[in-house]
Amino acid sequence: MVVAYRARRMSRVPSPSGEQPIRRFVPVSLASFDERVLEMSLYIRYEGGPSLPTLYRDAGLPFTEDDRVRLVEQGVKFLYIEAHHHAAFRRQMNERLTRTFRDESLAAAERARIIRDSCAKMIEDVMVLPGESAPVVAVAEIGRTFVSWAHENEHAFGYLLDMSRHDFYTTTHMVNVGVGCGLLARELFPGDDDLFAVAVQGGLLHDLGKRGIPVEILNKEGRLTDIEWAQVRRHPQAGYDELSKNASIPQAVLAMVRDHHERPDGKGYPHGLSGSGVTPIARLCAVVDTFDAITAARPYRGATHPLETLRMLRDGQGAHFDADILNVWSSLVERLVKHDPSRADPGSNPAPPAPLALRSWRPPCDAPADDRGGTLWGHDKRQFARHLVQMTAKGEFIHQGKTYDVGIGERFNVLVVDFGRGGCQIVTPTPLARDDLMTVVFTPPGQPEIRRTARVVRVRKGRDGGWSAGLCFVADHTAKVA
Ligand SMILES: [Fe+2]
Ligand SMILES: [Fe+2]
Structure with a gap:
């Protein structure tokens, strides 16, 4: 049986003769893999098998979404590549993201979503592989890639x-703070590309110390208990302590990680630094961090409009935030919102209906609201509760990566088996593929029709020839029509 393996150190494989160079392996999160023909061999660890990774699939063979799903179902979180291939692996990821960044056939917002998702996976690698330097290097490299993208297409980068x-x-928040810190550093210190790259890196890593804090505490509504608060207050120093063991991390990044909750008035944490004791780069990070924390929706409240968030931040300027830095950030955000108001308006990006609206008319399987993380895809880390249902609905393709019998605009039957604020799972006889876009039309008895644009994020073929798919609801205005 295959087991999940969390490597804390690179594995070393002595050759049979003992004279060959030692082969070293680096774990790579399964989340990092998309469908591709492998350019390097993949290795795996089996329970009861050799204590070191053995060959899983040779270079030149395909690795498919089905392979990934099968491994996830077996509890595998990591595959391994040889350490000397990791630089090439990172280069491929960066090249793939750069191709996405330049892909004019996709809307800028859609390109940004794909890139943010990939960056979140990179950060996840850092968070689940403590002590590994390779994922940290990958984050530093994406920082430098951001700099080149901003030079190449400032407008697309802003998206x-x-x-x-x-x-x-936490990971999507860290991505957004990384982007925001880069944008703000560029605004404050135009032409200083090194600082730009460092600001991105620091933002991407700033909440590393939150690893291990339960999501229920991080997303708790209302006051934390003293014990919970003590746990949260430790995260800046915990992140600093871990990253400072890595000699490649710049001091400015460490300052951002440790001091992004310090305040000019000395009432921040973890050390209560004040005034010039807080470096400008950490003050910069504090502004972007708080901005992102307020704009993003939480399970207990919706998203806040960025201009409203700026008004809230200005109430704390001087005491909570550096007033000059906040002014520059405000101008930057106002400019972005003016250029494209729709991307900043929570009302144009409606959340799917609350599960309560569905609960009133049926969970026919008599199952209670499921907070455990879903049914078909038990390994998911879902933020929102999913509710088990059995309801028929209609699907309608907006964009297809492959050609099917059912084309764009034609409706087909789906059975929705669970439903939440973020997405749903369906079973359908109609083939579909990852990244297809569709409209799902629900018609609850006695209630108005509900339409949601959704992206296929997982697909599995059932034994009966049907398809099970995980859908993630997306904003209509980000949908790409081929
Ligand atoms: Fe933080
Ligand atoms: Fe944060």
Whole structure:
């Protein structure tokens, strides 16, 4: 049986003769893999098998979404590549993201979403592989890639800042803070590309110390208990302590990680620094961090409009935030919102209906609201509760990656088996593929029709020839029509 393996150190494989160079392996999160022909061999660890990784699939063979799903179902979180391939692996990821960044056939907002998702996976690698330097290097490299993208297409780069998020995963927050810190550093110190890259890196890593804090505490509505608060207050120093073991991390990044909750009036944490004791780069991070925390929706409230968030931040300027830095950030955000008001308006990015509206007319399987993380995809880390249902609905493709019998605009039957604020799971006889876009039309008895634009994020073929798919609701205005 395959087991999940969390490597804390690189594995070393002595050769049979003992004279060959030692082969070293680096774990790579399954989340990092998309469908591709492998350019390097993948290795795996089996329970009861050799204590070191063995060959899973040779270079040149395909790795598909089905493979990934199968491994996830077996509890595998990591595959391994040889350490000397990791630089090439990172380069491929950066090249793939750069192709996405330049893909004019996709709307800028859609390109930004794909890039943000990939960056969130990189950060997840850092968070689940403590002590590994390779994922940290990948984050530093994406910082430098951001700099080149900003030079290449400032407008498209600006779209990487998400100002109307309906989730607050720690990793997506860290991505957004990384982008925001880069944008703000560029505004404050134009032409200083090194500082730009460092600001991105620091933002991407700033909440690393939150690893291990339960999501129920991070997303808790209302006052934390003393014990919970003590746990939260430790995260800046915890992140600093971990990253400072890595000699490649710049001091400015460490300052951002440790001091992003310090305040000019000395009432911040963890050390109560004040005035010039807080470096400008950490003050910069504090502004962007708080801005993102307020704009993003939480399970207990919706997203806040960025201009409203700026008004809230200005109430704390001087005491909570550096007034000059906040002014520059305000001008930057106002400019972005003026250029494209829709991307900043939570009302234009409606959250799916609350599960309560559905509960009133039926969960026919008599199952209670499911807060455990879903049914078909038990390994998901879902933020919102899913509710088990059995309701028929209609699907309608907006964009297809492959050609099917059912084309764009034609309706097909789906059975919705669970439903939440963020998405749903369906079963359908109609083939579909990851990244397809569709409209799902629900018609609850006695209630108005509900239409949601959704992206296929997982697909699995059932034994009966049907398809199970996980859908993630997306904003209509980000949908790409082929
Ligand atoms: Fe933080
Ligand atoms: Fe944060």
